[in-house]
Amino acid sequence: MPYHETGRVAMMRRSGLLCLLVALVWAGAVSHAVLAQAPAGDGPRYVNGTSLVRPEDYRAWPFLGSGLGLTYDAETAAPSTPPAFSNVFVNPSAYRAFLQTGTWPDGTVLLLEFRRSLTGTRPNTTGRFQGELTLLEAEVKDARFPGGWAYFTFGRPGAMLDAAPPIGGEEVERCIECHTEHTAVERTFVQFYPTLLEVARARGTVKPGF
């Protein structure tokens, strides 16, 4: 009988541990399945080390701001050409980090798209709205690049790259110069992203002069 009872005790101990194990595995499976739907791992993906893979889902990323006629040039190139719209999006994890800190984490991916501007549609026939995509570019915070930021252009629809190499040479020098001299926060034009400008002001991360 003592032996029998000891056997039952051991069996119950094993049974309790088994239940616990099953419950832990189940809990892990549930949290993994739910996490798989969350926007984790939304940072830059590269091929050949430094060529940025074009994010397919950036249109579902947080939108930061829009401009009309907001080109890289000091003046609008040709007044006869309709001005282009520009939209900026950022990967969700970097967006959440900026809301907390007013700064960008390593792995920030900013997408800049240019779109034709259209007009003449009812009910309002004089306002302008967004048409087809004409150009897609990106800026990425990655400590491997000089100054910690890299610039990419995917080009135009019809000839758009699936992965773009970083802009180099004299061209990137101009990117860096403009993104250093004229940007409100780090190397980004937060002065054009009104909700983030509020965050940066509250966190004290805006450069002097803005």
Add this chain to the structure above:
Amino acid sequence: MPYHETGRVAMMRRSGLLCLLVALVWAGAVSHAVLAQAPAGDGPRYVNGTSLVRPEDYRAWPFLGSGLGLTYDAETAAPSTPPAFSNVFVNPSAYRAFLQTGTWPDGTVLLLEFRRSLTGTRPNTTGRFQGELTLLEAEVKDARFPGGWAYFTFGRPGAMLDAAPPIGGEEVERCIECHTEHTAVERTFVQFYPTLLEVARARGTVKPGF
């Protein structure tokens, strides 16, 4: 001794059940915590039956399109007034449904914000970019309302409603008329949302004339 052993068995049975219970509660807590971060349940929330609670996180929702000077009026009101930017966002679950079907599910929430347009900042001194919020409105697909859609205005910052009653009376008649006559898909201005217009064209859900 038999009594003592029986006591140990009962204690171990309780202990095993307790472990299982703790594990199940922990698993539930983990899945709940993870789910709370996922974009589930992003549809309209009401108080008093039909007053729409202002979504706090709509700026992280998918962005559909931006306009400049795209007012409700046929012509821009006063040419001397700088034109306003308009941005439209939609709840993530409705966005995903539209990508699949080209139509809006019940529970669609479209947020329309108007923002001041600003200019004169380097590097480009003639383009326009977005400034502070001036007005926030919403359109919701909800079968309880006449025609299946309702319209809300949260007003201006400083006097913004946490929950807005549906627009009613003659005012909503004008909303419905314009959103019926001039919209490309159902009662929404998909002609101003270029990525969704492509989807609607592919799915054959665009009204004749667009």
